[in-house]
Amino acid sequence: MKVTQIILLVFMLATSWGAFATEDKFYFEDPQQQALFIELTKExxxxxxxxxxxxDSDAMIAVDLKRKVYQLLQQGQSKEQVISFMKQRYGDFVYYQPPVNSMxxxxxxxxxxxxxxxxAGIVIGRRKQAAELxxxxxxxxxALLESDE
Structure with a gap:
């Protein structure tokens, strides 16, 4: 093995430690709370x-939002309270089911x-097509009548 290959190998091993980063795990004592957490993170x-x-997002803000949802559920807040908190902080856009209001x-x-x-386009198109037919x-x-004459 050449020296450059060894240096390259050492460099690759040294920079690959970031690949072993761990994902946040959220532990719940109550299965209902865990189900609510999963439901909220999908909504x-x-x-x-x-x-x-x-x-599904790996963005830093999504990770922060998941942590906040976890924290709020650990404090005993309900689904509506968590959604209300998120809407106050991030606006109606953060919730997949926006309310009906002027905005x-x-x-x-x-x-x-x-x-x-x-x-309307289909109906008008059909009428024109029928009229043309x-x-x-x-x-x-x-033309047939005139050809017989």
């Missing part, structure tokens, strides 16, 4: 990742609006 959204819950009404109405537009049939029938 709370990571503010950094935006479309990922804190259970979030577009989240609820926009999908309905698009569905209505899609249905009838016109084509009349044109062919007229």
């Amino acid at each position: 709370l959204r990571c503010p950094k990742c935006q479309n990922q819950n804190i259970a 979030t009404i577009w989240l609820w109405l926009l999908p309905l609006f698009f569905i209505c537009i899609a249905i 009838d016109y084509d049939k009349l044109k062919r029938a007229k």
